[in-house]
Amino acid sequence: MSPTRIVITGMGAVTGFGFEWQSMWQRMLAGEHCIRPWQPEGVEAGTFPVRYAAPVDMGLMPAHLKGHPAWGLSLEKRTRFGWVAATQAIADSGLSTEQLRGAAVLSASGAPAHRLQDMLLSLADNPAQAPSWAQLMARQAQVDPDSSLCQSNDRLARVIADGIGCEGPVINISSACAGASQAIGNAFQMIRRGEVELAIAGGADSVLSLDTMTALYLLGAASSEQRWGTELCRPFDRHRSGLIAGEGGGFVVLETLERALARGATPYAEVLGFGSSLDAYKITAPDPQGRGAVLAMQAALTDAGLKPQQVDLINAHGTSTPLNDAAETLAIKTLFAEREHYRRLLVTANKSQFGHLIAAAGAPEFMLTALACREDRVTPTLNLHDADEQCDLDYCAHQAVKRKVDVALSNSFGFGGLNTSLALGKYREAPR
Amino acid sequence: MKQAVAIAGAGCVLPSGWGVESFWAAANEGRSAITALNARRFSSERVVAFGQIQDQDHQRSRQDLAQNLQRYCTPAVIWGVSAVRQALEEAGLADEQPNVRFGLYCCQGGYTHPSLDSYAELLLGCRQDGVADMAAFAKRILQDRAQDPFLVLKGLSNCLLGVTSLALKLVGECNAYMQGVAGNLAALREATAALQDGRIDAAIVVGAGSELDALALSGLVQAGVISANGSNALLPFDLRGTGGIAGEGAAALVLRRREDLPAGPQACLADMTAHATLDRLSLPDSPTDLLVCSGTGDAHKDRGLCQTLALARASHITSGLAINGILSAAPSLVDLMLARCALQAQSVPPIGGLQQPVANLPFIQGAPHAASLEHCLVLNRDDNGFSAAYQVFYSAKVTQDCR
Numbered sequence: 001m002s003p004t005r006i007v008i009t010g011m012g013a014v015t016g017f018g019f020e021w022q023s024m025w026q027r028m029l030a031g032e033h034c035i036r037p038w039q040p041e042g043v044e045a046g047t048f049p050v051r052y053a054a055p056v057d058m059g060l061m062p063a064h065l066k067g068h069p070a071w072g073l074s075l076e077k078r079t080r081f082g083w084v085a086a087t088q089a090i091a092d093s094g095l096s097t098e099q100l101r102g103a104a105v106l107s108a109s110g111a112p113a114h115r116l117q118d119m120l121l122s123l124a125d126n127p128a129q130a131p132s133w134a135q136l137m138a139r140q141a142q143v144d145p146d147s148s149l150c151q152s153n154d155r156l157a158r159v160i161a162d163g164i165g166c167e168g169p170v171i172n173i174s175s176a177c178a179g180a181s182q183a184i185g186n187a188f189q190m191i192r193r194g195e196v197e198l199a200i201a202g203g204a205d206s207v208l209s210l211d212t213m214t215a216l217y218l219l220g221a222a223s224s225e226q227r228w229g230t231e232l233c234r235p236f237d238r239h240r241s242g243l244i245a246g247e248g249g250g251f252v253v254l255e256t257l258e259r260a261l262a263r264g265a266t267p268y269a270e271v272l273g274f275g276s277s278l279d280a281y282k283i284t285a286p287d288p289q290g291r292g293a294v295l296a297m298q299a300a301l302t303d304a305g306l307k308p309q310q311v312d313l314i315n316a317h318g319t320s321t322p323l324n325d326a327a328e329t330l331a332i333k334t335l336f337a338e339r340e341h342y343r344r345l346l347v348t349a350n351k352s353q354f355g356h357l358i359a360a361a362g363a364p365e366f367m368l369t370a371l372a373c374r375e376d377r378v379t380p381t382l383n384l385h386d387a388d389e390q391c392d393l394d395y396c397a398h399q400a401v402k403r404k405v406d407v408a409l410s411n412s413f414g415f416g417g418l419n420t421s422l423a424l425g426k427y428r429e430a431p432r
Numbered sequence: 433m434k435q436a437v438a439i440a441g442a443g444c445v446l447p448s449g450w451g452v453e454s455f456w457a458a459a460n461e462g463r464s465a466i467t468a469l470n471a472r473r474f475s476s477e478r479v480v481a482f483g484q485i486q487d488q489d490h491q492r493s494r495q496d497l498a499q500n501l502q503r504y505c506t507p508a509v510i511w512g513v514s515a516v517r518q519a520l521e522e523a524g525l526a527d528e529q530p531n532v533r534f535g536l537y538c539c540q541g542g543y544t545h546p547s548l549d550s551y552a553e554l555l556l557g558c559r560q561d562g563v564a565d566m567a568a569f570a571k572r573i574l575q576d577r578a579q580d581p582f583l584v585l586k587g588l589s590n591c592l593l594g595v596t597s598l599a600l601k602l603v604g605e606c607n608a609y610m611q612g613v614a615g616n617l618a619a620l621r622e623a624t625a626a627l628q629d630g631r632i633d634a635a636i637v638v639g640a641g642s643e644l645d646a647l648a649l650s651g652l653v654q655a656g657v658i659s660a661n662g663s664n665a666l667l668p669f670d671l672r673g674t675g676g677i678a679g680e681g682a683a684a685l686v687l688r689r690r691e692d693l694p695a696g697p698q699a700c701l702a703d704m705t706a707h708a709t710l711d712r713l714s715l716p717d718s719p720t721d722l723l724v725c726s727g728t729g730d731a732h733k734d735r736g737l738c739q740t741l742a743l744a745r746a747s748h749i750t751s752g753l754a755i756n757g758i759l760s761a762a763p764s765l766v767d768l769m770l771a772r773c774a775l776q777a778q779s780v781p782p783i784g785g786l787q788q789p790v791a792n793l794p795f796i797q798g799a800p801h802a803a804s805l806e807h808c809l810v811l812n813r814d815d816n817g818f819s820a821a822y823q824v825f826y827s828a829k830v831t832q833d834c835r
Contacts, residue, residue: 277604
């Protein structure tokens with residue numbers, strides 16, 4: 001029996017570019033970015049060391065989304081973005097409510113970003129004296145109901161499932177910056193195992209709050225560089241200095257090819273394989289040899305039954321951090337060493353255009369990889385003016401590239417030394 | 433035909449103590465490890481009891497993790513690593529195993545932001561007339577570096593995964609979940625599938641979490657998971673039960689293909705089914721020897737649950753809930769551990785404290801009950817109504833068929 005083929009039939013994205021994937025795709029092909037000056041809410045302008053981010057601009061919200069239930073419920077910002085993205089993906093797929101009933105929902109939403117005022121409400125006025133339960137409960141009522149402190153981590157998965165009347169598995173993935181990729185990979189595996197025929201998978205996140213951005217800054221992950229202005233996200237460049245946070249969400253609809261064709265859907269691309277691995281190196285830094293990244297990409301290719309020589313494009317994790325970009329490049333050169341295939345590969349880093357969406361990052365990057373397979377066009381890596389000597393691949397610098405993309409990998413790596421890679425292919429009627 | 437997957441090792445750090453033996457002893461004695469709630473940052477006259485890890489068990493767990501890694505960890509992550517080491521020890525995999533491909537599947541509790549304790553002094557120093565002074569906060573953390581630099585790591589929802597992989601030098605496939613029953617089910621399904629597909633040779637499934645902070649507990653009260661009526665007893669399936677009591681801790685299982693284990697009886701995982709609503713959960717057609725179901729501690733809810741339990745046509749029913757309280761991160765893992773212990777001992781422990789059953793079902797009361805046990809069903813339900821059922825069979829044979 002031939003293995004079940006799984007395809008992408010719906011996509012939805014909320015990023016700094018707007019509230020749907022179509023404008024994101026067009027603007028990214030045009031070489032635009034959505035990184036702009038940013039300071040945390042409530043902090044005097046110019047005093048916070050992290051000066052740039054890629055926030056979602058609510059002013060870009062189209063009229064038809066203004067009545068979305070996400071804006072009417074008590075939800076965290078990231079949950080709203082995720083729910084809107086999932087709704088867009090479902091609408092894009094053309095699936096009916098009845099067809100969605102047995103779907104699985106898999107989402108990742110990262111660590112919560114708390115508001116200081118809400119946290120203060122949970123503490124005693126006098127540090128030496130513990131507040132009573134009644135006092136706490138009275139204060140609990142004052143906590144902003146949209147606050148992360150009032151929401152469980154699986155809220156996004158639940159609201160999507162409830163919103164579509166889904167009776168299938170509802171799974172909340174929590175694997176940091178690889179979260180959305182892991183959600184998509186797990187959805188792919190569940191469909192292939194026959195547990196479900198259909199899944200809505202992705203993630204949403206926002207770390208644009210004072211306490212979370214401070215933590216990322218203190219860890220040395222977030223860039224506080226100022227000399228490049230809004231062009232400071234420069235993956236693989238000699239002057240890269242850290243991640244630039246974005247926010248938003250992305251979801252895809254995955255289903256069996258058989259089911260998609262039976263209902264007349266047109267696949268964007270085919271999902272071919274998934275791999276994950278652990279670095280076991282450091283919790284805050286990738287293995288400089290990129291061994292974990294090699295394992296994840298190799299596992300995805302093995303899972304897909306592909307050889308490295310068949311890969312045309314790698315959508316890199318490409319964070320613009322000094323450690324990641326060098327290690328990821330070395331990993332690519334290691335895995336694709338045979339006949340120096342790495343010299344024929346295209347590599348791109350979407351974070352140069354919409355920042356690092358943390359737990360959600362893998363979802364829009366997966367979509368852009370699927371679109372590259374469909375359209376044979378690859379979005380550029382921006383701001384790569386002076387490549388690091390350790391970073392010597394073809395990164396599609398500055399401009400979109402038009403080239404045939406039959407097979408691609410989408411990489412996402414996370415804090416804690418977790419690596420994932422998804423293998424995608426151009427959809428064609430005959431199996432590979 | 434899929435290969436059978438066996439539970440080759442188990443470990444835990446629970447309110448009942450460090451290790452499976454402590455847990456099993458407490459279960460057999462019907463002894464509850466729930467004690468008076470002891471929280472540094474708040475006092476409560478309404479939520480007064482908690483299943484808390486004892487300090488000596490925490491200290492013992494710390495011995496299982498290098499000092500330089502402990503700075504990244506909440507206590508729950510330390511318990512998780514310790515539980516994994518115990519499970520690997522029992523599975524004969526404690527030493528370095530270059531020829532064994534491991535997979536690591538982790539579940540953290542629903543509220544894993546580090547306790548506000550770690551923020552408290554800092555926050556209080558940044559308060560002006562009861563509201564947050566953001567500028568003062570920014571100054572403290574940026575200029576004075578008053579914030580724990582590892583707070584973001586402690587708050588990571590995959591902290592357990594990262595630290596466990598570092599502690600054990602695991603580089604294989606992995607996943608991390610944050611969701612009670614559904615997370616445990618997803619982790620067990622992925623682990624089992626990876627073994628059956630031949631991608632890995634041993635799967636480590638671990639869950640760890642704690643809700644010992646005011647906001648987490650109040651969230652559980654609001655969700656109706658625990659009671660706020662001043663009760664200090666957790667009585668599953670008892671007419672006197674007035675609601676749940678939260679607990680904390682960690683549990684780990686090591687799974688292997690049955691055929692890779694030596695001859696002799698093994699507890700094997702068979703079907704895993706789930707549904708968004710309990711009454712549509714698919715249960716096995718044939719009667720089962722033992723049903724393990726936590727229950728809720730709320731007599732009304734447990735009576736409703738009994739309608740489903742009756743469908744399982746079990747010869748014996750037990751619950752471990754009264755021992756440790758409601759565990760957010762490892763509910764299914766602990767119940768599977770209890771089922772495995774019962775199969776190995778051919779004995780069913782009593783439901784702690786049960787005197788007035790909510791239904792006329794074969795609940796075990798008072799003392800352990802010796803029985804011939806081959807098939808076991810574990811049934812879990814979370815506060816959202818999501819339910820999962822696991823079939824466990826005890827087999828001396830190396831069977832290829834996991835049904």
